[in-house]
Amino acid sequence: MKDDAxxxxxxxxxAAMEGFTMIARNDDTFSPLEPQKFVVNEAVHGQxxxxxxxxxxxxxMDLPEDAYRYTAVPNVNYKEKGYYEESxxxxxxxxxxxxxxxYSNECVLAFDPLVEDGLDEDCIVNVVLPYVDSARHAVRFLGKLIKKYGSPAGNSVLFSDKDEIWYMEIVTGHHWVAQRIPDDCVAVAPNRVSIQAVDFNDNEYFMWSEGIREFVEKYKLNPDFDQWNVRHIFGTYSEQDRHYNTPRRWYAHKRFDPSFDCDPQDPDIPFIRKATHKISREEIEAVLGSHYQDTVYDPLGKLGSESEKYRYRPIGLNRTQNAHILQIRDDVEADLAGVMWLCIGGPTFTPFVPFFTNINDTDPSYNNTSFExxxxxxxWFYKSFAALVESHYSQFVQKDVKYLEELNRYYRSRVAKIIxxxxxxxxxxxxxxxxxxNQETVAxxxxxxxxxxGELFKDSIMMSKLTFKMDKNL
Known part of the structure; x- marks a missing residue:
């Protein structure tokens, strides 16, 4: 099974500068090289x-006779790696x-273990996204599937429409909790159970699996005296959490709010925080590509010791196969509202290209990815470009930053022009x-x-150590 992180x-x-809902994620895999493509799945009627x-x-499972058109970013080698349509x-x-x-703890999994042949990440987009009409509907739809088929892994899913954002955590074989992100807030999830206190009297902001409270009570699984906290009941706080997961939430919140003061290993770093300013899409991109810049934990920086530089797992990795920001506008007609900002190759050094999703095809360079x-x-093109920039990071990073800034300037005007x-x-x-x-934007x-x-390659040639200065005629 694919090991995502x-x-x-x-x-x-x-909380968004433009006033539109945004959900975003880095798709990080176990291997740095797992080719993906960007496709449009056509609508289906009466099949x-x-x-x-x-x-x-x-x-x-059997599928409904009708399905909506949707975009997706699946694996190329799906027969060996699974579909994994991702977003x-x-x-x-x-x-x-x-x-x-x-990841859930052994106490809860003892009484509702994972289901080996249940609905997992490799098929989850395929069986949900083509059949839902709203973010709230999507949570209920997926919840019914988990009840029927079970889950073989702990999986959390992001849903949004023009009005709402929902984050759904599948925490055992059959149980789940979902929370709506308040309109004025920003939320960060880094491979840990994230949802905290649940208000079971608030159906506007919380949904949950049938019988989950009775399950927790029956098996005496709640460690708290005075609250029902999903992270405390179902979550973990292992060495992996302290070094691999929790610091990412700390750094992301600190990038969005520099005054945020917390220990990187604090197990109770908030999942959701009220935004201190309106957050731009470019800020989200920067966080998704970040590697603890301006701290001693930056593996590409000069501030920390060797042990500090590699103490915590960064957000942006070489094994980020794609990163995406899914934006649903509410200032245009519905047929123009969906924009998928897709970064193929890694968000640290390569751009998030805007794709309107009311389309019947994607550019051949995106939808016909080769195995090799x-x-x-x-x-492959943007993966290679990212490797080139990182190979001489200190010499190339500023040119890369200017390149990304100029493209983001172009993209903002480009989207407005298309509309x-x-x-x-x-x-x-x-x-x-x-x-x-979209194809013109790609070009x-x-x-x-x-x-x-080309400029970076010429610079690389000039940096060779295989040189020797003497008379220019020798």
Missing amino acids: CTSIMVGKK KGRHIKSWLNGFE GINEKNVAMSATEST YNANDAW KQAQNKTGKKLTKFLTKA HTKADTDKLW
Whole structure:
């Protein structure tokens, strides 16, 4: 099974600078090289006998006759690695990112163990996103599937629409809790059970599996006297949490609010915090690509000792296969509202390209990824570019920063221009226009990257240690 270790960020619409909901995640895998592609799954109407079976654990289920169109970022080698569609937005403007691997303690798993052939991350997007009409509906829909099929792993799932963001934690074989992120808040999840105190009288902000309170009471699983805290009941606080998970939440919250003061290993770092300012998409990108800059824990920095530099696992990694920010706008018609900001290759050094999701295809460089290295494929191209920048980090990082800043300037104006040009276009005509517009954005990004790539290669040649200065004629 694929060993994911992701970082998720959610920003409510009142906490967002542009006023739109945003859910974001790094898809981090065990291996640095697991090629992915970006695709559009067409809508399905009246197709009987549809069925899905996992390539990994034997899970299978019948599928509904009708399905919405949706974007996804699946594995290329799906027969060996599983589907893992990871993230997307459907034609009803419901966004889904799945999953944030989450680990529960042995006490709760003793009484509701994981289900070996249950619904896991490899199929979870396939069986949910094409069939839901809102973020709230998505939680209920997935909850019913977990009740019926069980889960073989702890998985947390992000859902959003133009109004709401929900974070759902599947914490045992059949039990789960979901919390709505308040509109004025930002939330961070780093592979630990994140949801804290639950108010069972507040159905607007909490949902949960049938019988979960009775389960906890029956088996005496609550360690607290005065609260029902999901993290305390179901979560862990292991050495892995202290060095691999918890510090990421600390650093992310500190990037969003420099006044945030907390120990990086504190097990009770808040999941959700009220935003101290309106958070931009660019800030989310910076956090997803971060590696403890300006602290002694930065493995690329000069402040810490060797032991300090590698004490904590950074947010941005070389094994981040893609990073994404799923944005649902509420200032345009529904057919223009879904924008998927997709970073193929790693968020530390490569751009988040905006894709409108009302499309019928993606650019060939994104949807036709090869198993082996191919410089024409976006995934391989940007992975290679990131490796080049990191190879001479101190010499190249500022050029890379300027390149990303210029692209973000272009993307902001580009999105606004596309929306303006799309006015008075509807139906298939609009879909065709947005499909072509996305491809033009891809071409511009590739040209800018090629230009910098060439400059960095020339600089690399000049940095060779295989040189010797004498008379220029020798």
